Amino acid sequence: xxxxxxxxxxxxxxxxxxxxxxxxxxxxxxxxxxxxxxxxxxxxxxxxxxxxxxxxxxxxxxxxxxxxxxxxxxxxxxxxxxxxxxxxxxxxxxxxxxxxxxxxxxxxxxxxxxxxxxxxxxxxxxxxxxxxxxxxxxxxxxxxxxxxxxxxxxxxxxxxxxxxxxxxxxxxxxxxxxxxxxxxxxxxxxxxxxxxxxxxxxxxxxxxxxxxxxxxxxxxxxxxxxxxxxxxxxxxxxxxxxxxxxxxxxxxxxxxxxxxxxxxxxxxxxxxxxxxxxxxxxxxxxxxxxxxxxxxxxxxxxxxxxxxxxxxxxxxxxxxxxxxxxxxxxxxxxxxxxxxxxxxxxxxxxxxxxxxxxxxxxxxxxxxxxxxxxxxxxxxxxxxxxxxxxxxxxxxxxxxxxxxxxxxxxxxxxxxxxxxxxxxxxxxxxxxxxx
Amino acid sequence: xxxxxxxxxxxxxxxxxxxxxxxxxxxxxxxxxxxxxxxxxxxxxxxxxxxxxxxxxxxxxxxxxxxxxxxxxxxxxxxxxxxxxxxxxxxxxxxxxxxxxxxxxxxxxxxxxxxxxxxxxxxxxxxxxxxxxxxxxxxxxxxxxxxxxxxxxxxxxxxxxxxxxxx
Numbered sequence: 001x002x003x004x005x006x007x008x009x010x011x012x013x014x015x016x017x018x019x020x021x022x023x024x025x026x027x028x029x030x031x032x033x034x035x036x037x038x039x040x041x042x043x044x045x046x047x048x049x050x051x052x053x054x055x056x057x058x059x060x061x062x063x064x065x066x067x068x069x070x071x072x073x074x075x076x077x078x079x080x081x082x083x084x085x086x087x088x089x090x091x092x093x094x095x096x097x098x099x100x101x102x103x104x105x106x107x108x109x110x111x112x113x114x115x116x117x118x119x120x121x122x123x124x125x126x127x128x129x130x131x132x133x134x135x136x137x138x139x140x141x142x143x144x145x146x147x148x149x150x151x152x153x154x155x156x157x158x159x160x161x162x163x164x165x166x167x168x169x170x171x172x173x174x175x176x177x178x179x180x181x182x183x184x185x186x187x188x189x190x191x192x193x194x195x196x197x198x199x200x201x202x203x204x205x206x207x208x209x210x211x212x213x214x215x216x217x218x219x220x221x222x223x224x225x226x227x228x229x230x231x232x233x234x235x236x237x238x239x240x241x242x243x244x245x246x247x248x249x250x251x252x253x254x255x256x257x258x259x260x261x262x263x264x265x266x267x268x269x270x271x272x273x274x275x276x277x278x279x280x281x282x283x284x285x286x287x288x289x290x291x292x293x294x295x296x297x298x299x300x301x302x303x304x305x306x307x308x309x310x311x312x313x314x315x316x317x318x319x320x321x322x323x324x325x326x327x328x329x330x331x332x333x334x335x336x337x338x339x340x341x342x343x344x345x346x347x348x349x350x351x352x353x354x355x356x357x358x359x360x361x362x363x364x365x366x367x368x369x370x371x372x373x374x375x376x377x378x379x380x381x382x383x384x385x386x387x388x389x390x391x392x393x394x395x396x397x398x399x400x401x402x403x404x405x406x407x408x409x410x411x412x413x414x415x416x417x418x419x420x421x422x423x424x425x426x427x428x429x430x431x432x433x434x435x
Numbered sequence: 436x437x438x439x440x441x442x443x444x445x446x447x448x449x450x451x452x453x454x455x456x457x458x459x460x461x462x463x464x465x466x467x468x469x470x471x472x473x474x475x476x477x478x479x480x481x482x483x484x485x486x487x488x489x490x491x492x493x494x495x496x497x498x499x500x501x502x503x504x505x506x507x508x509x510x511x512x513x514x515x516x517x518x519x520x521x522x523x524x525x526x527x528x529x530x531x532x533x534x535x536x537x538x539x540x541x542x543x544x545x546x547x548x549x550x551x552x553x554x555x556x557x558x559x560x561x562x563x564x565x566x567x568x569x570x571x572x573x574x575x576x577x578x579x580x581x582x583x584x585x586x587x588x589x590x591x592x593x594x595x596x597x598x599x600x601x602x
Binding site: 176177178179180182203205206219224225226247249250263265267268269270271292294295308310314315336338339352354378379381382399400426427 | 500502535536537538539540541543544545547548549550551552555570571572573575576577578579580582
């Protein structure tokens with residue numbers, strides 16, 4: 001596993017004819033506008049001896065294009081051929097093809113066999129460099145370098161943290177619908193580096209990332225009774241969470257990674273929410289209703305929990321203190337609401353709503369106001385947030401189809417994208433930005 | 436007959452329908468000539484797994500988002516309890532299931548509540564609680580896989596599975 005600390009990051013300023021000016025950039029994207037016009041950007045092939053530079057540039061380009069906020073310009077339109085990425089480009093060659101931003105770079109091998117990648121982001125109209133960074137890492141980590149570069153560009157031009165250097169854990173589905181094989185799988189957010197984490201012998205559901213460690217929690221039938229497990233991603237080591245007599249399900253980590261909150265089935269058939277401290281193994285019961293209480297999700301400051309309950313008759317969304325006690329219902333629209341997930345920014349709650357025979361993915365403010373539906377369809381559920389809180393992933397199964405697939409959609413409800421997976425996929429969970 | 440009609444849409448159910456119809460005609464007695472009429476002993480000998488599944492009925496169905504035991508399901512569970520009280524060597528697992536028209540975690544909870552409802556009914560009819568284990572499959576194991584009500588109504592179910600001798 002690589003740590004971000006293994007990358008040496010230095011701002012490149014020396015030896016350039018163009019100073020890095022503190023002046024405000026002319027080029028920027030306001031992603032809070034209702035309709036965002038994608039920013040025309042020219043991403044040149046990074047100079048390299050072995051073609052790796054072109055590969056890195058194409059991963060950067062794909063990331064930025066998929067975000068919906070950037071419109072990479074066809075390379076055939078480029079006038080200037082970048083041969084020395086350390087020199088300032090001829091800005092007018094780029095403004096004339098309407099490139100508002102330009103990315104150049106170089107990839108080489110260090111004497112000790114590592115990969116050295118550097119890139120610069122230019123504001124073509126202001127005629128200035130916005131970013132210049134270089135990275136050193138082992139050669140097999142080249143895709144991560146590309147994602148980190150894409151995140152840096154995204155952040156510089158939108159003012160928001162990026163989300164490209166992240167992974168998705170989800171449930172791979174194969175086999176017939178009445179005898180599905182389900183395996184945990186993990187991949188980069190762009191579908192690369194896919195691998196399976198379980199072998200399919202037991203049904204596995206609802207994986208979620210730890211916010212602090214290379215660890216996921218999920219639910220599995222492997223022990224006969226369905227229960228919540230922990231899986232260490234680096235070692236593959238699995239561990240049952242707690243020692244409960246009945247079914248445990250719907251696990252999620254607390255923001256500090258120290259607790260898992262989940263549902264525990266009671267003997268009377270109802271389900272309550274418990275939190276378990278992973279170090280002390282102490283469990284705390286957080287709800288006591290004679291109802292279904294499930295799908296708990298912490299606020300990012302750890303002070304509150306949003307969850308699903310049918311204590312009022314039908315499934316609705318409630319918010320309570322992270323220590324339990326009184327809960328306040330926040331969903332009041334037509335239909336039922338479930339799978340609430342608190343945004344990493346803290347301002348919104350994503351949910352699945354069922355109304356009029358449709359399943360909808362939506363967001364509301366944490367007091368239940370401002371409900372917005374982002375997507376509506378025959379069967380879709382299970383939102384998960386990109387770490388910057390701008391994009392939501394979920395899964396969808398159209399009527400008559402043999403299985404579900406993963407989709408992402410911008411918080412604005414625009415830029416819906418199908419996430420490529422080898423088989424059918426469900427229950428996606430987005431990782432935090434990698435360390 | 437509600438449950439029989441539902442089973443009729445089950446892809447594996449053709450032989451079952453015939454057997455249930457026969458069982459119905461024979462006043463719920465096991466047809467002792469089942470093998471002769473080419474059903475391969477569908478009713479099964481008394482006390483057999485097959486008798487329980489086919490003649491007693493191993494499953495009940497629920498209304499949408501409900502774990503209330505319907506009147507037709509009460510008849511099935513009452514027969515199950517009578518049978519289980521007669522053949523006390525079996526322990527059972529009651530599987531609770533939900534249709535696809537709910538979200539995953541909620542449906543796990545709903546399936547669990549259905550299994551508990553069926554279990555409680557059996558216990559109230561004299562089946563020892565320590566013979567009964569419950570498990571929820573949520574919407575993970577549908578028996579019918581079309582995308583309309585005819586299938587969803589079959590998937591909202593609790594199935595009593597015989598575990599063999601409990602001794």
